[in-house]
Amino acid sequence: MIRHLATTLLFCSLITSGEPLTNLYSFDDFQKLSESLTKAIPQAKASTVCIELEGGGSGSGVIVSPEGLLLTAAHVSQKVGQQFEVVLADGSRYPAIALGLNTSTDAAMAKILPAVGHPAFPFSPLSTKSELRQYVFSLGHSGGLDLERGIVARLARILEITPTSMKTDGTLIGGDSGGPLFDLQGNLIGIHSRVGKLTNSNTHIPIDNYKNHWDDLLNRKLWGDSTYANAGLLFQGMRLLEQDDTLQIFSVDTDSPSDIAGVRAGDLLVEVQNSPTQTLKALMEILASQENPEQITNEINIAIRRLGEDLNLTLTIDE
Amino acid sequence: MNKFLALLLLFPLVLTGSPEDLLLSKQNRMLLSPLQEVIQSSSVTISDDQNLSIGYGCLVSTDGHILTKASLIENLTQLHVRLDKTRYPATVEQTSLSWDVALLKIPLTEGAPLKLEPSSPKIGEIIISNGVTSLLSRRLKFGIISAHARPIPLKEASIDLEAYTRDDDGKLYIKTTKPNGSAEQAGLQAEDQIISINGEAVTDLTKSLDDYFEGLWPGTEVSIEIRRSEGSFAYSIPLLWRQEISEGPQDRNEAMSGRISTRRTGFPMVLQHDIALSSRTVGGPLLNLSGDCIGMNIARFSRSETYAIPAESMQQLLQEWGIK
Numbered sequence: 004m005i006r007h008l009a010t011t012l013l014f015c016s017l018i019t020s021g022e023p024l025t026n027l028y029s030f031d032d033f034q035k036l037s038e039s040l041t042k043a044i045p046q047a048k049a050s051t052v053c054i055e056l057e058g059g060g061s062g063s064g065v066i067v068s069p070e071g072l073l074l075t076a077a078h079v080s081q082k083v084g085q086q087f088e089v090v091l092a093d094g095s096r097y098p099a100i101a102l103g104l105n106t107s108t109d110a111a112m113a114k115i116l117p118a119v120g121h122p123a124f125p126f127s128p129l130s131t132k133s134e135l136r137q138y139v140f141s142l143g144h145s146g147g148l149d150l151e152r153g154i155v156a157r158l159a160r161i162l163e164i165t166p167t168s169m170k171t172d173g174t175l176i177g178g179d180s181g182g183p184l185f186d187l188q189g190n191l192i193g194i195h196s197r198v199g200k201l202t203n204s205n206t207h208i209p210i211d212n213y214k215n216h217w218d219d220l221l222n223r224k225l226w227g228d229s230t231y232a233n234a235g236l237l238f239q240g241m242r243l244l245e246q247d248d249t250l251q252i253f254s255v256d257t258d259s260p261s262d263i264a265g266v267r268a269g270d271l272l273v274e275v276q277n278s279p280t281q282t283l284k285a286l287m288e289i290l291a292s293q294e295n296p297e298q299i300t301n302e303i304n305i306a307i308r309r310l311g312e313d314l315n316l317t318l319t320i321d322e
Numbered sequence: 323m324n325k326f327l328a329l330l331l332l333f334p335l336v337l338t339g340s341p342e343d344l345l346l347s348k349q350n351r352m353l354l355s356p357l358q359e360v361i362q363s364s365s366v367t368i369s370d371d372q373n374l375s376i377g378y379g380c381l382v383s384t385d386g387h388i389l390t391k392a393s394l395i396e397n398l399t400q401l402h403v404r405l406d407k408t409r410y411p412a413t414v415e416q417t418s419l420s421w422d423v424a425l426l427k428i429p430l431t432e433g434a435p436l437k438l439e440p441s442s443p444k445i446g447e448i449i450i451s452n453g454v455t456s457l458l459s460r461r462l463k464f465g466i467i468s469a470h471a472r473p474i475p476l477k478e479a480s481i482d483l484e485a486y487t488r489d490d491d492g493k494l495y496i497k498t499t500k501p502n503g504s505a506e507q508a509g510l511q512a513e514d515q516i517i518s519i520n521g522e523a524v525t526d527l528t529k530s531l532d533d534y535f536e537g538l539w540p541g542t543e544v545s546i547e548i549r550r551s552e553g554s555f556a557y558s559i560p561l562l563w564r565q566e567i568s569e570g571p572q573d574r575n576e577a578m579s580g581r582i583s584t585r586r587t588g589f590p591m592v593l594q595h596d597i598a599l600s601s602r603t604v605g606g607p608l609l610n611l612s613g614d615c616i617g618m619n620i621a622r623f624s625r626s627e628t629y630a631i632p633a634e635s636m637q638q639l640l641q642e643w644g645i646k
Contacts, residue, residue, distance in 0.1 A: 030353050033448055033464075033611055040446035040466055059528070140446070140466070145626045146575055151472050156445055157596040157626060158466045160345055172345055174598055174626040177575045198578060202598045202625060251574040269574050310530040311564075311572035313497070315486050 023137040024187055036187070040140060040158065043189040048154045049125035051183055052089040053144040054079055054099070054113075060254075060268040063143040063182030064089065064113065065191060069123035071097070071115030072221075074213055075181030076196050077104035078254050080111040083223045085257070089115055091124075094150050103220035106227030108167045109196045110212045111181070112220035127183065130190035131211050133169060137161045141173040141205075143182030143195060159184070162203065167212060169193050172203035177269055200246065238286065239303065239318050241266050248281045249273075252307070260318040266307055273313060274306035346453070346463060354462050357450050360613045361460045364436045365452065365606045366403040366428075368395060368412075378452055378606030379403060379426060380618050382438070382636070386410075386430030387645050389636060390605040391620055392417045393585040395424060403428060416643045419539070421631060422585050422620060425643055436607050439614035440634035443467045443593065450609045451597050451619055465597035471632060476588030479535040479542065479561035480568075481505050485516060487527055494524050496548070500567070508557045514548035521545070535561055575624055583621040592629040593617045599628050 027033060050066040054075060062079030066072070073089065080087075080101035089099045097115045104111035115124065133139075138160055145155040159173025171184065175198050184193035184207045193207030213220065237243075240259020244251045250272040255262050272280050280286045303318040351358070366379040366388055379390035388403065395401060401412045403426065410428035417424045443449065445467050453463040482503035488495050496514045499506040516524050519534040535544065540563040547556045565584050571577035581600040595608065599622045608617040608630045617630035640646070 027350060027353060030356070030611075033353065037446070037448040037466075037611060040448070041444045042446075044446040146624060152469045152594065153445075155468045155594070155596075155626060156466060157468060158345065158448075158464075174596065176578060176625045176627075179626070198625075200578075202580065247571060247577050249571060249574075249577045251577060253574075271571075271574060271577070308573065311480075311532060311568065312530045313484055313486070315497075317489065 023132060023134040025134055025136040025138070036138060039187040040156075043185065043187055044140065044142075044156050046125070047127060047140075047142055047183065047185050047189050048092050048156075050127040051142045051144075051154050052091055053148040053178075054181060055088045055090060055148065056081070056085075057087065058255075058262075058267055061144065061147045061178055062180040063178065063195065065142075065183035065194070066115070066124045066126040067129060067191065068126055071099075071117055071124045072126075073099065073113040073115060074183075074191070074194055075111050075113055076194055076208065077106050077109045077111040077227070078196075079181035080104055080113050081254065082257060083225050087113075090148055092154055103216075103222060103224040104227075105212070105216065105220075106225075108208055108212045108227065110194065110208050110216070110220070112213070127185070127189060127191045129210050129214065130186060130188075130192050131209070131214060132186070132190075133161055133164060133192050133209065135161055135164060137186070139171065139173070139184055139186055139192065141171070141175065141179070141182065141184050141195065143175065143179030145176045146178045155179075159205070164209070167208070168196070169207045169209050171205050171207065173205055174198075174202050175205040238272075238290075239320065241272065243272060243283065243286070245283045250280050250283065250286065260303075260320055264305075264316040264318045265314075266305075266316060267309070269309070271308040272305065273308050274304075276304055345465070346461070350464070351462055354450060354464065357609055357611075357613050358460060358462050360436070360609060361450075361452050361462060361607070362406055363434045364615075365460075366390075366405045367455050368605065369402045369404065370398055371400055373402070375455060376602055377604055378619070380605075380607045380615065380636070381405065381433050381435050382640060383435050383645055384431070384433045386428040386433055387415075387435075387640075388412065388426040388428065389618055389639070390424055390426060391583075391585075391618075392419070392422050392424035393583075394605055395426075401426070405430070405433070418639060420588070420590060421635065421639060422589065423618075423631065423636075423639055425639075425645070436615035437613070438633040438637055439610060439612075439616050440632070440637060441616075442471060442632070443610065443616055445469065448611055449595050449597070449616065450611070451599065452603060452606045453597075453599075454603060463597045463599070465595050467593060468596045468627070469594040471591060471593050474587050474589045474592055474629065476537050476539065477532065477535075478564050478585060478587055479538050479540045480532050480564045481535075481544075481546075481559055482562060482567050483510060483531075485531055492527065494527065504559055504562065508559045509555070510546065510548065510557055510559070511550065514550050516546065517549055517554065518547040519544065532564070540564075540566075579622075579625040581622065582624060586621040586623045586629070589620060589629060589631065591632055591635050592620065593632050595628050595630060596626060597628055598625075604628075 064075035085101040157173040159171035163170035240256040240261040377394040482500035483505040
């Protein structure tokens, strides 16, 4: 029904010269875009990893050197020296350690710790070139590791660029954080950071933020304003975001009362001291009502929802 | 004026978001107009009793056979579909619970059925489907094949009680049962310790209750063994559909996913793609760039995942049902 004409010369030169593709001019350009994607994705998948944190959280990352240097998001690696396990696309597992992180831009570096004499890791080259409306693709372990499904690929276009962030319409979800954004040649141009409410609001960290601070990241520097960008409220170590009348726990600080009580990233906070907490405002009101000195205790009862089930936990607060 | 100011302050995310996804730009829609013709003439919209569009369907024969997602239409008293610009009454001829597919029939003599293309698409290949529809014309969306084709295990069953882990002994107990619910009627009580579910000892506390019901259809009777001060007892309880028990997002990923399909698991085989459909825009065809139908959208699973039944499986179902 539809004939595939020969490639237009213009499009061909765009793809091979590595210039960003920002517009499609003919029906055949869709075919060329499709071919570029099917060609670039396998290589890009080989360098993409799942990061599995102790305690159940998971994110994504990408290998950028044959020795196993990884780029990810600071809210995934969480702290300098944090140890975790990475899982490659083929299912092989390696221990890894977090190097530097910038909590303002959410940029972070980590290193796989392979056995002595381990062969080179598949890795992706970096590019700091990006343009508005450029066609790109996202990879990541959406919702966590699933080897039968594999890494999830999404087509995207760049909708907004600032020095510290890039927004696309390639939908991201929990588990994708720290995963890679590629141009059509398979160059790494960004790292997934966070999402807005709309499906076309997905924010990535441009690679400049890694390249310009490479030595700091390599040398395990921790810097930034210490609250993750748009992190919402910090309550006893859990970082909360309000969305659709739920309080989502976006990360949990290690060794905080919440961490010790068993709260995990991805849980919903549904109750504090037996009062429902659907909004940040409701939570603030409950906390304010506890300020009467006679009511102060060093234990806070909370309920969280995990996989549809409510769990009661007690936070123990140090004096 | 003041109202507008308040909106600006309250919803900065919405206002900085682009008004239209660039992947759906007018220019791209124009370039894809040959495929829009296929969607327009070979797929239908399905309306509910109030004449609101609730989903789509795939025309698979010249004489008016249509495949759609069965659970979309299960509660309708009257069934109408719109093919191109014409409205037809439809009847349900067959239903497959395991695929969640229904076969509909409309009075039609010279339809333009989809050409089913059973070969498996590559990850990254561009695919097209309908987005939302105005009264007369379909809007296209395009995306890519995202992941490996695979079966999706059934995770739709649940029971109407809440459980919790007790701090002192680390064991699982019933917190509450729904008043007059099936768990309560069977005899389960708050503070019963759950020892085993369907013969499987409850030891792994990272599992949720629903994990024990994976692969079981709602309606199946399961046995739950409990301990209370009087001794140990076993009860038999029918499983319910997850959505009969609790509405709304169950975790953070569901909370950020918008309108996902109610029935979204338990398919013998699916293709996965990234077109941001909603629970009300599934049921229609998934096309490749040649305009052939490589699948039928069966579920919006999450913010970043949409499932389609492969064309090969559509063909098998049609054969089983005697439609060539």
